[in-house]
Amino acid sequence: MKGRVLVVDDDTALAEMLGIVLRGEGFEPSFVADGDKALAAFRESKPDLVLLDLMLPGRDGIEVCRLIRAESGVPIVMLTAKSDTVDVVVGLESGADDYIVKPFKPKELVARIRARLRRSEEPAPEQLAIGDLVIDVAGHSVKRDGQSIALTPLEFDLLVALARKPWQVFTREVLLEQVWGYRHAADTRLVNVHVQRLRSKVEKDPERPEIVVTVRGVGYKAGPS
């Protein structure tokens, strides 16, 4: 699988090592070491995925993440040395799809990148309905009353996963496996944060969700259509 990966990291040794590993796995890495230059590099290289270190000189990673997310739905994987709740949640809330805590194994990193790049390559034409939303899986679009709603690929996947089985309650672990591609249970905060972000886009009233409903003590399910 070919893929352009933009590595935003100020640590040159780590960046170089990342480059070695990524090239070894068949990706095309490009590098930027400064937060201020990250956005320009992003526009220039048009990557399929961004690897973003949270601690950067100049603009910090959170800010860069927000800027990139503002103009693109490209998958963003954060590299963070802090697994503390606040840092991770802030990162995810600023738009990152996934995060990976240093130190990580190369295989782990590659698996995450692949999971993010793995789009259902030629999805069968499929129409799904959830609440008053109409989802065109192949066309990658979500519409309410003909008005399309812009979702990032990850949010779209999350919504589709829920909408495909509206009768089923998804635990966070199952969602992690289906949407993020984690084989073993990882951080369920990923799910929480992304469900919040999804709700803020698709719900009429995010305080009283009707599309993505919380099942207390278990997980989430699609609202009645």
Add this chain to the structure above:
Amino acid sequence: MSKDSAASAPGGTGARAERPVGRKAAGSRWGRLLEGGLLQGGVQGSPVLRLFMRWVRRPLLPVMRLWRRNIQLKVVVTTLLMSLGVVLLLGFVVIGQVRNGLLDAKVKASQSQATGGFAVAKQKADEAASGTADDGSATDGNSSQNVISWMSDLVSSLSSGGQGAFDVVTLPAGADSGGGRSPRGSGYVDPSASVPEDLRARVNDRTTAAQSYTRIIYSNGKESQPALVVGKQVNDPNGDPYQLYYLFPLTQEEKSLSLVKGTLATAGLFVVVLLGAIAWLVVRQVVTPVRMAAGIAERLSAGRLQERMKVTGEDDIARLGEAFNKMAQNLQLKIQQLEDLSRMQRRFVSDVSHELRTPLTTVRMAADVIHDARVDFDPMTARSAELLADQLDRFETLLADLLEISRFDAGAAALEAEPIDLREVVRRVLSGAEPLAERKGTTIRVVGDQQPVVAEADARRVERVLRNLVVNAVEHGDGKDVVVKLATAGGAVAIAVRDYGVGLKPGEATRVFSRFWRADPARARTTGGTGLGLSIALEDARLHGGWLQAWGEPGGGSQFRLTLPRTADEPLRGSPIPLEPKDSRRNRGLNDAGLPSGGGDKRATVPVQPMGDQGPPIPARNPIAPRLTAATPTADPTALPGNGARVVPRPTGGTRRQEDRPAADTPRGDSVSSTDPAAAPENSNKQGEASRGR
């Protein structure tokens, strides 16, 4: 007001309390009085009386509580009672003096009046006597006729001089009531009823004047009135004695006195009420700041460190306020310092974490690349690459555990509790531990998972704790069964992990939670793991407000029990699973050597060798063990052999960790030495395989 009832109600019973008998239980004066009074009668045992006591006391309880708690009420009531006493005393003294003064004047005037009257009577009698003597013709009967009319004249003439200011009465002397000398009085006075008997006797006995107080009774229906009566025995014209009395009504004096009384009573009432009001105001001045201080202290202790007292003036109250504020200021400063320190510590940990992890990531990736390419290397380099990768794993885990522990120490660990089904967590942990269990030939059984076991907990942390316990149990279980047991009861859920391996020596049940603890420091360190696993698990349990406790017996395996409150804020009172499993040697009635003991033989029917593949079935649910209901678990290193302590003092560090625990046991006693060394070599071999359990 309520104090009225407090004052009046116990009056009846209080009267019996002649000796004040202090009973420690009684909170207030009235309560003491009540109890003292009722218990004095020697009826302590009488249930009827006790019932009555309760019946009397019940309505008083709120009043007594108010009395105990309200200093203002206390002071005002006390002031009222004391000033009432003072006013009453003063009133009596003043009234007595006024009365004495009034009466003294009256008595003197009356006496001189009466003395004059007596002299006139005597003179008239003498004149009459000389008149009759001159006449010479008077007979006895005639003379008595004369005496009767003379006496009537005398009375009317004497009383006419008083013009209603006094009345005159004559009475016969002694028992002699002969002749016409029957009692007579002026102005409708009933003569015999108005003069007291004892005065008549006194007048009879002597010749001087005597006086007394009395009430004048009128024969015409006029209201009786108080009076002073002065009497003297005098002779009539015949020389026979009779008693002459002057009666001076005291109506005027009584009026004056009652006026004074009324004035005093009114003034006294005003004084009492005013004093009460003054006391109330004064106490309020003192009590208000005290109450304010109390309220602010409460808010301070609730964490609102900005709260200060308002200070006005320079008096004692103001000094209290200033001192209080200074205290609050210092407290706030200290707390802020501590918070800053803690923040710095956390910041430091975070920074170190970042600084260490970035190069470590590079090294890690490089090592993995080298490791993956090791087939192309010569054997020495290839082995080096393997060692490098392995030890990097260890280094990473150690770093992660250290950072986790320091987060706990800095108080930076946050609980993200939500309702989770612990069966799910157990399932995940078991699926993760499966490869290790397979390698060791261990079967992991789960008991008590028929029903949901739901608790508000942080799934990530609970899973970490359980993973630790299960991996430990498998590693030290000698290939025997490991039983994971779930139970919920009484606001608590518990998961116990039981193994039948080498177990724990006495005292080790507490030490396994110490950082870097290991049973035998002399043993070479061959296994992975950081020595921090159980310490972190313990901190995780604490963060939930739960317990993590260990039990073990040498050669009999061990049990680790995690107890969590079902809802996050609830304090734990007990655990649904007893810490010491039912199939422990002691519970089966065996001592450490496997011989039946005299003592606990409750499980005598259980097979003697339970360490085979199938241990005795453990009931899914147990009532909360009664001995665990004690509130604060304490370390108990001197417990019976094999009886693990419940918890777990914060370690001071220094020793090694639990995973390495079971190695060469130093023989503890003759009975154990036969079992332990047998287990040791086998175990250490297996430990060699089981690296990187966590």
